Amino acid sequence: MKKEWIDIMKQTKRLKLSRWQTLDHFFIVLFILFIPGLTLFSLFEIYVTETYDGVRTANELISTTWPWIIPAIAFYFIQKRRLRFREVKVEYTDHEFQEAIERTAKEYEWQIEFNNDQIFRAYRPWNWTGSWGEMITIIKDKDRLLLNSICDPNKWSSVASFGWNRRNIDTFLKNLVDVKKGIPIQEKIEKPEKEWTFKKVIIRLFAYPFCLFLIGIGFYAIFNPVNWKTPLAGIGAMTIAAIYLYTDLKMIIKNKSTNAQHRL
Incomplete structure (x- = not known):
């Protein structure tokens, strides 16, 4: 990592x-904008090249496309916000810092990329937890730490860490506090995560029907194409829905299995 990058991130x-x-x-923003991109191409054919062979008018194309712009904008600001560092004012020695790192890395199997007097960088690998893995960055700056954890940008694009980004940072800070207080390492009993909380139920009540709607629209677009762009739009809609349903159902099945093992 370039030294000037560290100075920029501190500022x-x-x-x-x-x-x-x-x-x-x-990438999620570009992915959602795929369908509006097809519409933009059609508008270009209508107003510029005059080669449009579809049946919808320009106004109809715009009216069916603008709803995709809203989630694209939302995800842009969500992903941008995730790049912010969490600032923590704390006094620590290098020994305390390294001991907290060792405890956290052992617990979460962090793979350390570099660890010097200015910056720490590690990756938590994928392990069937719903996340492809995360990239953890900690910048040391006098009496403060700047901490960030995002879905690993070196792997397949992901927008959900299923709580791991927060967990990476919170666990390290807890370990640092324990080290400063002289608290020895304690054996941790993994608590099964509840998959049917009120918040998750509400999200699924909206998300599942919407995903089924996208899949239905996708099938209709594939088997009733207006032009060559229609099947592509259908495939895009079905892919978005399938990715969400797959990851969410995988987490439900995994946590159900974990809960059953804890009851034995």
């Missing part, structure tokens, strides 16, 4: 990524 309190990492981090 902006925002994680700096390479170009490819930035593309991966914001």
